[in-house]
Amino acid sequence: MSIEDRLQQLNIELPSASDPAAKYANYVYLNGLLFVSGKGPSGNPRGKLGLDYMTEQGYEFARLAGIEVLAVLKSALGSLDKVKRAVKIQGFVNATADFEEHHKVLNGYSDLLLEVFGEKGIHARSVLGAVSVRDNLPIIVDSIFEVEMDIDADGVKV
Template sequence: MNCYERLRARGLTLPTVPTPIGNFMHCTREGGLLFLSGQGPLDETGKLMTGKVGATVTADEAYRHAQLVGLNLLAVLHAELGDLQRVRRVIKLLGMVNATSEFAEHPRVINGCSDLFVDVFGDAGRHSRSAVGVGSLPNNITVEIEAIVAVRD
């Protein structure tokens, strides 16, 4: 089963890549590496998922938000490469959670994206990762994740 079939089997489709909210590109290539700018959680209607994890948003809800971020990152990869089959390996994720100071389940939240990447890419989706809590994120989004991905020509 290829990446797109795995997405369909989960009932998922790639969203439209959103317009950057600042003076940056969603993706920069250097050699065989793609550096993906941080993406936020947009639902199927294009609505941003906002709030503070540990206060107004549960860890389970934030896990789903991280999965939405993963879908947005996959959409960026598809737009850049034309085919997700060109992904050789997901190298590294940096996941940021807009959380209360007491919240301590950041890795569990970012697993929403990590689990999606492993489901879609198999072993090539396994990656190094940091998951951190922050006091705020742009537009009060719950989760932001950036990625480094190795690709085939």
């Protein structure tokens, strides 16, 4: 089953890849790895875990941020079937000092990768609590994937 078929089965519709929020690239490809810049959840929710949102809401925000990452992957690769495996994800949870469930929040993104990619979605990860993040988003995730990318002799995507 293709990843596109899997997304349809999961009722996941990918948005267009969002533009970077400043002067940086959405992704960088190097030696078979695609480094995806930090993405937040669609809809631009604002606030902190432990104050404005509970863990369950954070889980959904992490899942939505993961869908944003999938949109960037599709934009970069043309097809999510070119993802060989998820390598590493890192989550920055905008949380109060006493919030202790960062790992449960990031599970929203980890679970999404496993649902979409199966065994290829198993990854290493880190999650950190942050005093503040860009635009007061509840979570930002960045990711590294091993991929098949079509590039020319000069290293330019074709």
